[in-house]
Amino acid sequence: MPIAVSATLAVNEAITLRRRQGLPVLPMGFGEAGLPVHPVMRDALSTGGDQNGYGPVAGLRELREAAAGYWERRGLSTDPDLVVAGPGSKPLLYALVLAIGGDIAVAAPSWVSYAAQTQLAGGRPLLVPTLPAQGGVPDPELLARAVAEARAAGRQVRAVITTCPDNPTGTVASRDTVRRLAEVARDLDLVVISDEIYRDLVHDPATVVHSPAEFAPERTVVTTGLSKNLALGGWRIGVARLPHDERGRLLHGDLLGIASEIWSSPSGPVQRAAAYAFGEPPEIVDLIDRSRRLHGAVAHAVADRFRAAGATVVAPQAAFYLYPDFGAWRERLAAEHGVTSGPDLTRMLLDRYGMGVLPAVEFGESADALRMRVATSLLYGETEAQRASALAAEDPVALPWIRAHLDRLSEVLDDVGSEQPTALHAMAG
Amino acid sequence: MPIAVSATLAVNEAITLRRRQGLPVLPMGFGEAGLPVHPVMRDALSTGGDQNGYGPVAGLRELREAAAGYWERRGLSTDPDLVVAGPGSKPLLYALVLAIGGDIAVAAPSWVSYAAQTQLAGGRPLLVPTLPAQGGVPDPELLARAVAEARAAGRQVRAVITTCPDNPTGTVASRDTVRRLAEVARDLDLVVISDEIYRDLVHDPATVVHSPAEFAPERTVVTTGLSKNLALGGWRIGVARLPHDERGRLLHGDLLGIASEIWSSPSGPVQRAAAYAFGEPPEIVDLIDRSRRLHGAVAHAVADRFRAAGATVVAPQAAFYLYPDFGAWRERLAAEHGVTSGPDLTRMLLDRYGMGVLPAVEFGESADALRMRVATSLLYGETEAQRASALAAEDPVALPWIRAHLDRLSEVLDDVGSEQPTALHAMAG
Numbered sequence: 001m002p003i004a005v006s007a008t009l010a011v012n013e014a015i016t017l018r019r020r021q022g023l024p025v026l027p028m029g030f031g032e033a034g035l036p037v038h039p040v041m042r043d044a045l046s047t048g049g050d051q052n053g054y055g056p057v058a059g060l061r062e063l064r065e066a067a068a069g070y071w072e073r074r075g076l077s078t079d080p081d082l083v084v085a086g087p088g089s090k091p092l093l094y095a096l097v098l099a100i101g102g103d104i105a106v107a108a109p110s111w112v113s114y115a116a117q118t119q120l121a122g123g124r125p126l127l128v129p130t131l132p133a134q135g136g137v138p139d140p141e142l143l144a145r146a147v148a149e150a151r152a153a154g155r156q157v158r159a160v161i162t163t164c165p166d167n168p169t170g171t172v173a174s175r176d177t178v179r180r181l182a183e184v185a186r187d188l189d190l191v192v193i194s195d196e197i198y199r200d201l202v203h204d205p206a207t208v209v210h211s212p213a214e215f216a217p218e219r220t221v222v223t224t225g226l227s228k229n230l231a232l233g234g235w236r237i238g239v240a241r242l243p244h245d246e247r248g249r250l251l252h253g254d255l256l257g258i259a260s261e262i263w264s265s266p267s268g269p270v271q272r273a274a275a276y277a278f279g280e281p282p283e284i285v286d287l288i289d290r291s292r293r294l295h296g297a298v299a300h301a302v303a304d305r306f307r308a309a310g311a312t313v314v315a316p317q318a319a320f321y322l323y324p325d326f327g328a329w330r331e332r333l334a335a336e337h338g339v340t341s342g343p344d345l346t347r348m349l350l351d352r353y354g355m356g357v358l359p360a361v362e363f364g365e366s367a368d369a370l371r372m373r374v375a376t377s378l379l380y381g382e383t384e385a386q387r388a389s390a391l392a393a394e395d396p397v398a399l400p401w402i403r404a405h406l407d408r409l410s411e412v413l414d415d416v417g418s419e420q421p422t423a424l425h426a427m428a429g
Numbered sequence: 430m431p432i433a434v435s436a437t438l439a440v441n442e443a444i445t446l447r448r449r450q451g452l453p454v455l456p457m458g459f460g461e462a463g464l465p466v467h468p469v470m471r472d473a474l475s476t477g478g479d480q481n482g483y484g485p486v487a488g489l490r491e492l493r494e495a496a497a498g499y500w501e502r503r504g505l506s507t508d509p510d511l512v513v514a515g516p517g518s519k520p521l522l523y524a525l526v527l528a529i530g531g532d533i534a535v536a537a538p539s540w541v542s543y544a545a546q547t548q549l550a551g552g553r554p555l556l557v558p559t560l561p562a563q564g565g566v567p568d569p570e571l572l573a574r575a576v577a578e579a580r581a582a583g584r585q586v587r588a589v590i591t592t593c594p595d596n597p598t599g600t601v602a603s604r605d606t607v608r609r610l611a612e613v614a615r616d617l618d619l620v621v622i623s624d625e626i627y628r629d630l631v632h633d634p635a636t637v638v639h640s641p642a643e644f645a646p647e648r649t650v651v652t653t654g655l656s657k658n659l660a661l662g663g664w665r666i667g668v669a670r671l672p673h674d675e676r677g678r679l680l681h682g683d684l685l686g687i688a689s690e691i692w693s694s695p696s697g698p699v700q701r702a703a704a705y706a707f708g709e710p711p712e713i714v715d716l717i718d719r720s721r722r723l724h725g726a727v728a729h730a731v732a733d734r735f736r737a738a739g740a741t742v743v744a745p746q747a748a749f750y751l752y753p754d755f756g757a758w759r760e761r762l763a764a765e766h767g768v769t770s771g772p773d774l775t776r777m778l779l780d781r782y783g784m785g786v787l788p789a790v791e792f793g794e795s796a797d798a799l800r801m802r803v804a805t806s807l808l809y810g811e812t813e814a815q816r817a818s819a820l821a822a823e824d825p826v827a828l829p830w831i832r833a834h835l836d837r838l839s840e841v842l843d844d845v846g847s848e849q850p851t852a853l854h855a856m857a858g
Contacts, residue, residue: 041478042475042479045478046478049470049471052466052664054663057438087665091692116690235696235697236516236692266665269698
């Protein structure tokens with residue numbers, strides 16, 4: 001399971017090295033929101049500095065109540081006593097996977113850590129493809145079939161993980177897909193772990209995000225955090241909302257037992273700041289609003305460049321990812337570049353052009369797939385000032401440094417796709 | 430494994446309830462340092478508020494370099510590239526246990542989470558008694574025998590965990606014990622995980638803490654953090670120092686892989702503050718100095734009260750724990766109170782007198798043992814002002830609120846030990 005880390009690290013390191021050498025780079029490998037900390041959050045963190053006791057394993061009451069309010073405002077009535085905070089939603093997901101045990105169904109493609117966590121916990125991931133433009137949610141029909149087959153083969157499949165909105169595709173599964181997923185989960189008696197960390201980052205506020213918790217409230221655990229909507233990944237805070245029935249109460253107990261043995265409690269000052277943020281005061285609502293507009297503008301502009309170059313790409317609806325497919329270039333890539341797999345392609349993009357992206361294989365798809373995850377949020381600028389300008393801009397893609405990245409992207413893609421690549425990397429020295 | 434949490438939580442909850450009812454309490458169940466945050470640490474945390482990127486899985490370089498310096502000053506030369514930071518030393522210990530795999534030898538008694546973490550990771554703890562006053566280090570001879578027997582029975586024993594200074598006994602194993610432990614570990618090819626989180630809290634600065642890393646540097650992982658020496662448990666930061674050889678490098682890779690899938694990185698602002706603290710500027714050195722004097726004064730005063738009442742107790746040398754034994758009262762406890770086990774005894778102390786302590790069974794000993802862990806650090810006061818006064822006092826045990834706790838303790842112990850207990854709890858209403 002350390003492969004995914006290494007891939008990300010390798011991309012980051014190669015890009016750092018090229019930067020030092022003065023070579024052009026396109027940093028699109030790492031899924032970090034790439035925006036500054038809001039000053040009110042810095043103040044809230046400072047105020048929380050006196051929070052040096054461990055406090056409850058589940059997190060401070062003020063944080064659990066604020067998180068409950070956050071979910072209430074999204075139509076999910078929530079008991080603060082069934083909320084558990086952790087140092088990021090990642091540890092919460094791991095603890096849930098460990099508490100539930102057995103094998104876990106995940107979407108293909110999906111965020112690499114679901115499968116890795118399942119393996120760490122001693123289970124095996126059951127990879128189930130998604131429907132077109134319905135990223136993050138296993139095709140309900142294929143899920144039913146895959147679980148039945150796995151169970152017939154003696155495997156214990158106990159849960160399914162969904163991601164709405166989705167990483168790596170940037171798409172939002174429809175109400176119908178989510179509802180059918182929830183029905184299949186009920187039929188098969190699966191716990192649904194619904195990772196909704198990108199929920200507030202839909203590009204168009206009219207896009208409704210549906211949670212499996214609407215359709216199967218008795219079996220759905222919802223997780224979220226502040227890493228993406230407030231760009232506070234490095235602060236490490238997440239929350240989980242457990243089902244409000246006997247199953248939820250049992251899982252809550254197991255989750256707390258595991259949490260108490262792995263991390264004790266999330267960082268106190270960060271909990272205090274998070275309690276403030278989940279209360280959604282106007283300046284936080286405004287920041288998220290501006291963030292999602294920026295993410296949308298740049299993700300769409302990047303998608304346009306891929307499309308113009310000949311790649312297939314589903315229009316992203318949320319977050320800062322897209323998932324273009326170069327299947328149409330398969331023969332040309334083999335002939336001109338000796339590229340026959342996804343990792344070949346992304347390695348070539350990195351080595352020749354300094355373009356950092358991750359191949360589909362890192363997300364549970366076949367190594368043959370010529371798809372890649374493109375993260376667009378590190379294009380907002382290299383300095384705090386540039387990123388702040390991007391956030392404030394009416395038309396961020398017109399900013400010179402973002403425009404330059406986009407133009408470089410077109411240049412790279414045109415070169416890769418041309419029948420006689422000029423190896424732009426040589427020109428750049 | 431959730432038992433230990435429940436025991437601690439139950440103690441805390443019962444004590445909170447009694448406080449609300451105006452009944453007297455003796456809160457000695459929870460191992461929290463119970464001291465205020467130093468203002469320079471609050472400032473350092475605020476300054477780190479802009480640290481919102483995930484940063485390296487191993488932690489920021491400035492933190493790893495500061496931690497390396499901390500160990501260098503204690504005679505352990507350290508490569509910052511073999512330091513890994515985590516959100517507390519507890520998650521680092523869990524990840525190490527998971528990375529090493531198999532069964533793990535731990536001292537009996539020892540901190541409850543070692544055994545629980547081993548079980549969570551799919552292994553079984555191998556409980557090995559300690560020598561008198563050599564808490565935290567399994568008796569080397571018994572360890573050799575236990576590992577040989579376990580291996581003969583087909584078990585994979587791959588590591589041993591040591592705690593110097595020790596929780597729950599507050600003792601510091603001698604150079605000879607630590608050296609012999611290291612030799613046995615080498616003979617048996619065991620990794621040594623040395624939990625040194627109480628290292629800076631020896632009561633007498635002349636007490637030398639020896640690390641297995643001095644004697645078996647090729648196989649010893651050292652962990653520490655700021656939870657105890659700076660009372661920053663709730664901030665959640667720890668560091669691990671891996672061996673500087675091939676074994677260490679391999680373990681380092683596995684540890685990072687696991688860390689990346691469970692917690693990503695420790696909280697950025699907390700890392701920045703920790704980098705400051707591990708640099709050991711004068712005000713931090715002074716705080717730790719005053720803390721250890723306070724811990725020593727109160728722990729010794731509490732030990733004296735237990736001894737005066739007739740319990741056997743080894744003089745504590747570090748931290749804020751002691752581990753008295755009421756074995757001498759076994760018959761009287763059975764006759765007067767119907768108490769025949771450690772949990773019976775601590776339950777009676779809690780229910781009748783509001784005295785919260787944990788029975789030996791929580792630390793891996795037999796339920797028959799009439800020993801208990803007494804944590805003395807929550808006696809420093811109920812308010813920030815009282816705790817600050819305790820830290821500043823030349824003679825903290827003379828402070829009225831600490832003196833009152835000590836007197837209440839004597840009263841309770843005398844009542845328990847008398848042939849006709851007066852049930853002081855009834856008088857308190």
